[in-house]
Amino acid sequence: EDKVVQSPLSLVVHEGDTVTLNCSYEVTNFRSLLWYKQEKKAPTFLFMLTSSGIEKKSGRLSSILDKKELFSILNITATQTGDSAIYLCAVEWRGAQKLVFGQGTRLTINP
Amino acid sequence: EAGVAQSPRYKIIEKRQSVAFWCNPISGHATLYWYQQILGQGPKLLIQFQNNGVVDDSQLPKDRFSAERLKGVDSTLKIQPAKLEDSAVYLCASSPGGLAIGYEQYFGPGTRLTVT
16 A cells, blocks of 8 residues: 655754654655645645655755655754644655645744 | 635534535646545545546545536535544645646645534
8 A cells, every 4th residue: 555654743843943854655656756835724835856866955945855765854954933834745656646645744843 | 827726715514414615726737636634634635637537536435525527627526414524624736737757736725624
């Protein structure tokens, strides 16, 4: 059964800390891995990763994929209270245009 | 570019009642998805449309849930009769479709359903 597992499920840190969120997967016919940020209701797209070892970066956020070990990490440096959200990892099946989501990591940044 | 629109934003019903949700995808997007997101969980795909045809409805509880996408644009998702465990946020998403490697799904604001 295809599955995506995120850890930790919940994380509370202080503003300015660096955090690492983890996503592991078991998906047949892997095509890509996507990270989303969910603040209110609608998840908003952060990154899409298709190749191992190539870091994607956007400001203080970065992500990398390891297709051999079947995991990805999302790093956030110098965290701010606005980074508080649920971070979702999703994996796309090749040929299906279909995403399987993990359960999410709830990140809370305290001032 | 207008985003994915959904209505209503909130709905409270009693168990055994029926409810319908509406979604208007981004103009030109061929693929439309309905997800159910129960509190504390990630979104679970209920049904996927490509234009007006169903691509995947393997996780749709067909005894009570139904969905349609007439004319390949707007879509409605219906629950009849509702159960307590249907309380969740129902997310609609759309994507351009096609066979390009990797893609983004654009999500609507969701409808929060509470069944009492």
